[in-house]
Amino acid sequence: MQVVVIPKSGGYEQLTLQERPSPALASGQVRVDVEAIGVNYADCIVRMGLYKSAKEFVGWPVTPGFEVAGVVSEVAPDISDLQVGDEVMAVTRFGGYTSELCVARGQVFPRPKGFDAAASAAFSAVHLTADYAMAELAAVRPQDPILVHSAAGGVGGVLVQLGRHRGCHVVGVVGASHKVDLVRELGANAVIDKSREDLWAAAEAEAPGGYLAVFDANGVATLGQSYEHTAPTGRVVVYGFATMLPRAGQRMNYLKLAWDWLRTPRFNPLDLTSSNRSVMGFNLSYMFEQTHILERSMARLLELADAGVLRPPPVATYPLSKVGQAHRDLESGQTVGKLVLIPDARYEAGPA
16 A cells, blocks of 8 residues: 655655555454545644654654545444445544555544545545534634634635534635635635735724634734634634744744744733633644544534535645645645645546
């Protein structure tokens, strides 16, 4: 099988494509013949050596990847509710950049109706992240004003759709003009293009009383103001720190990283209680033991996807051997929707 291995932290040159024997199938596992692999910004952070859970659960070398779609090719004897040939998607705590994956039954789900393999591979990580942030943490209600940073990205695009479905007043933020139309199509009531207008002046104009939920994966660049623009009883939900990390082709600047860490807001519990505002954070890779949460969230998401509430994202595909280019493009900040890797043999064969 093909597998991408990162032997040590570094640039795109560390993404090494290898051929390896197929792994043995363990009790309670399903073998998936992988058709497509979702690429997430977290994978880039793993490559940089800055993803804490990758160090804790895997170490070096590591194969990145949280989500795949494919066809069941084998099931363990103790599994009776899946059959060889079933089209599925799966979430995995690392190891997804491969043409063949053995994964626990509880991490395998049916594909949403109308989603092909590429769209299904791009579903799990961003949708589970967005749903947990909105349904479990922010608990938004109809008419609530909410602000979504990076609204044209994977998680941001799902947050926009979920917020509109819940009847919120959704304000999306993008960093380039070519992303505005997509976010409007996803259901945002207003879109702020921070490349052309002052972000926080526009945000205040849309919600003079503040936002009841702000979803922020930027880190130090926006986190402080996100909190300041949260209304009483509102919540800032943090699920990343993208602006602290290098853009495409840049070397890791540890001095800048340390400076940004020092400048990151620290929230005083006394202020939180007196202002009635909350700051919440989470990382999906630490939640795999919380199977009840993942299953509840996925059931909710599949129902919405099957009903047409959640639409397949725009997808750009790359052969697995071009994984470095996919990382470079994702880090550029110019992509829209999701990037997906296809095992080389399938990519070369083209559509079935």
